[in-house]
Amino acid sequence: MTNLKHEVTGGCLVLKPSRRIDSANARAFEEDAFLLVDQGPVKVIIDSTDLDYISSAGLRVILTTAKKAKAAGGGLTIACATVNVKEVLTVSGFDTIFGLHDTIEAAIASL
Amino acid sequence: MTVSNSLLAASSAQASDESAARIAALEAEVSNLLAELDDLTLLYEVTTEHGEAVENQLADANLELQLTQRRLSEELTEATNYIFSILPVPRKSGPRTRWVLVPSTELGGDSFGYHEIDSDHIAFYLLDVCGHGVGAALLSVTAINVLRSAALPMTDFRDPGAVLSALNEAFPMEKQNNMYFTIWYGVHKRSTGELRYASAGHPPSVLCRTGGEVLTLSTPGIAIGMMPDMVYRAKLGEIAPGDRLHIVSDGTFEVEIAPGEMLAFADFVKQLSVNEEPELLLDWVRGINGPGPLPDDFSLLTIDF
Numbered sequence: 001m002t003n004l005k006h007e008v009t010g011g012c013l014v015l016k017p018s019r020r021i022d023s024a025n026a027r028a029f030e031e032d033a034f035l036l037v038d039q040g041p042v043k044v045i046i047d048s049t050d051l052d053y054i055s056s057a058g059l060r061v062i063l064t065t066a067k068k069a070k071a072a073g074g075g076l077t078i079a080c081a082t083v084n085v086k087e088v089l090t091v092s093g094f095d096t097i098f099g100l101h102d103t104i105e106a107a108i109a110s111l
Numbered sequence: 112m113t114v115s116n117s118l119l120a121a122s123s124a125q126a127s128d129e130s131a132a133r134i135a136a137l138e139a140e141v142s143n144l145l146a147e148l149d150d151l152t153l154l155y156e157v158t159t160e161h162g163e164a165v166e167n168q169l170a171d172a173n174l175e176l177q178l179t180q181r182r183l184s185e186e187l188t189e190a191t192n193y194i195f196s197i198l199p200v201p202r203k204s205g206p207r208t209r210w211v212l213v214p215s216t217e218l219g220g221d222s223f224g225y226h227e228i229d230s231d232h233i234a235f236y237l238l239d240v241c242g243h244g245v246g247a248a249l250l251s252v253t254a255i256n257v258l259r260s261a262a263l264p265m266t267d268f269r270d271p272g273a274v275l276s277a278l279n280e281a282f283p284m285e286k287q288n289n290m291y292f293t294i295w296y297g298v299h300k301r302s303t304g305e306l307r308y309a310s311a312g313h314p315p316s317v318l319c320r321t322g323g324e325v326l327t328l329s330t331p332g333i334a335i336g337m338m339p340d341m342v343y344r345a346k347l348g349e350i351a352p353g354d355r356l357h358i359v360s361d362g363t364f365e366v367e368i369a370p371g372e373m374l375a376f377a378d379f380v381k382q383l384s385v386n387e388e389p390e391l392l393l394d395w396v397r398g399i400n401g402p403g404p405l406p407d408d409f410s411l412l413t414i415d416f
Contacts (some may be wrong), residue, residue, distance in 0.1 A: 020371070053373055056241055056361065056407075059312075063337055087376060091335035091361075092293075092312045 006051075010108040012043040015065075018050040023059030030061040034056035034068055042074025043111040047104060048081040054088050066098060079107035139261045143362070144251055153174060187217045190245065194252055197259075199224050204361070206233075206299075206416040211389040212408070219408035220247030221360045222255045231302050232269050234258070238294040239313065239360040241334070250290050254282065254335075260294075271296045271309035275335065275343035279311070284336040291336035295358050299350055299416070304347040308354075311335045314361050314376070317383050321353035325384045328356075357383050362407030363392070366400040390415050 005016040009023055015031055021029050037044060046062060054062070066076035089095045100107040101107040116201070191214070193344050202208040202225075212221060220240030235256055240247040261268050265331040274296055284291040296318050298307035312334030315327035334344045350356070364379035374396075386392045391410045396409065 052371065055365070060241060084375075086371065091314055091329070091376075093331050096331045097333050097338065 002035055003034035004029060004036070006036055008041060009104065010043050011041055012108050012111055013041045014045045014047050014104060016047040016050060017100060020053045020055070021051065021061065022053065023057040026055075026061045028057070033065040035063070037065065037068050037072060037074075039086050040049040040072075042069050042072040042078040043057045043108075044069045045104060045111070046067065046076065046078045048078060048085050050105065051085050054085055056092075058089070058108055059092050059094065062094065062098075075111050077101060078111050079104050086107040119136060122396045135216050162342050171399075172243040174369035190218055190248060191355045195219070196251060197224075197255060198222065199226070206245075208412065209389050209415075210410070210412045211393050212410045213393065213405065214243070214408050215362065215404050215406060218245055218248040219243050219361065220251050221357065222251045223410060223411040223412050224255050225412075225414075226259055228261075228268050228298065232298050232300055234268060234298050235356070235412065235414060236294060236296040237313075237358040237360060237410060238292045238335075239362070239408065239410070240290055240292040242290065243408070246288060246290060250282075250287055250292065251280060254278065254292060257281065269298050269300075269307070271298055271307050272330075272343045272345040272347060272349075274330065275309050276341065278335045279339075279341050279343070282336045283339060285309065287336060291334045293334045295332060297328075297356075297358075305348050307345045308346040308348065309343050311341075311343060312337070314359055314364070316356045316359070317349070317380050317391055318350075319355045321351060321356070325380060327380065350416050354416045356416070358412040358414070359383075360410040361410060362397060362405060362409045363406055363411055366396055366405065368399055 005018065012102050015033055015036065017029060044065060063078070069076045078089060079092065079101040080103070081100055085097055086095070086100065089100060099107075101110060128388065134345075175336065188351070191209045198210070201210065206226060210223065212223070214221070220242055221238070224235060225235040227264035236252055238251060255276070258274070263274065263281060266277040267273050275294065278294070279414060282292070293311055293313035295308065295310045295313045297306055299306050306329070308328055309332070310329045311332045313329070315329035318326040318328055321328070326348070328346070328348060330344060332341065332358050364374050364376055366374050369373050382395055383392060387396070392411060393409060397405065
């Protein structure tokens with residue numbers, strides 16, 4: 001059982017973290033995300049609709065989740081980022097590496 | 112002797128026997144109590160002795176802890192001194208540099224440097240290893256030393272894209288205890304005024320031009336060590352005499368202006384563009400953050416061309 005909001009849509013695991021991923025909750029996010037990736041599917045979408053902020057600790061766990069998904073034969077991409085989150089993803093280069101989509105449908109299609 | 116007298120004598124003898132028995136019982140009780148008292152006294156003495164021994168042991172352990180604590184904090188201070196010792200001295204001119212670095216804990220992951228590659232090229236760089244503490248500081252210092260001593264094979268240090276790509280090959284996170292770092296690296300060519308720069312997951316540097324124009328300089332690319340086989344490419348800019356370049360780490364602006372609301376980078380840039388001294392910007396950010404240490408290392412390198 002995990003606290004991380006998630007659903008399976010279009011053969012993809014959609015993770016929907018709320019408010020923030022920072023040093024206070026990054027580890028919990030990682031544990032939950034790893035557990036869910038283990039259960040599958042391994043194509044992962046980070047739905048950022050409800051996310052206001054990602055710290056560097058948050059970027060790290062998105063990276064580790066992406067690596068885990070990739071190792072399992074899947075992948076990871078990001079969707080529906082708010083302005084602030086988009087800025088962090090752009091500065092960190094995550095937008096070009098993982099892709100940034102306006103809709104979940106576009107994210108599903110990219111994986 | 113009358114009958115009544117003999118009865119009296121018999122009763123008196125009985126009474127005396129009873130008294131003797133009671134006295135004997137009392138005496139036995141007293142002797143028991145005395146024995147118990149002896150036991151208690153002995154127990155008390157043993158306990159006191161044991162207590163003193165425990166107290167001594169505690170005092171010894173406490174002393175040992177204090178010594179360990181002192182040794183560790185001396186070693187941390189020495190590590191901090193080393194990190195500050197490899198940071199370059201501010202340049203007086205051609206160009207002039209000023210900087211401030213405040214680790215959020217004793218040891219941070221930020222460091223920076225600048226050096227002349229040859230008579231025409233000067234390199235400026237600032238890097239930020241994820242996390243804090245001894246591990247982050249060790250990687251930070253190693254990476255800075257690699258840059259300072261140009262210790263990357265077959266790499267033209269005048270080409271920021273080549274430098275970042277080579278760093279990414281040299282420092283994969285899987286071989287660095289899962290640590291990685293962001294960096295901004297720029298090279299100024301004096302003869303032409305060209306500025307080549309590249310960044311890896313790092314906040315943009317801020318160029319304040321003499322005419323009042325404010326530019327943010329960055330290139331796409333993720334932090335060094337995150338992913339293998341990344342290619343970083345440099346961008347070309349121009350520096351005119353009188354321009355001022357600020358290179359920062361994310362700790363300089365990632366503070367909350369209200370609970371859950373972070374300072375916007377644009378507002379930070381605005382403040383930076385009117386800021387004259389690195390220390391004044393530190394004061395401004397501390398004012399926003401409120402009392403207590405900043406959440407992340409604060410590093411700002413200001414270069415006046």
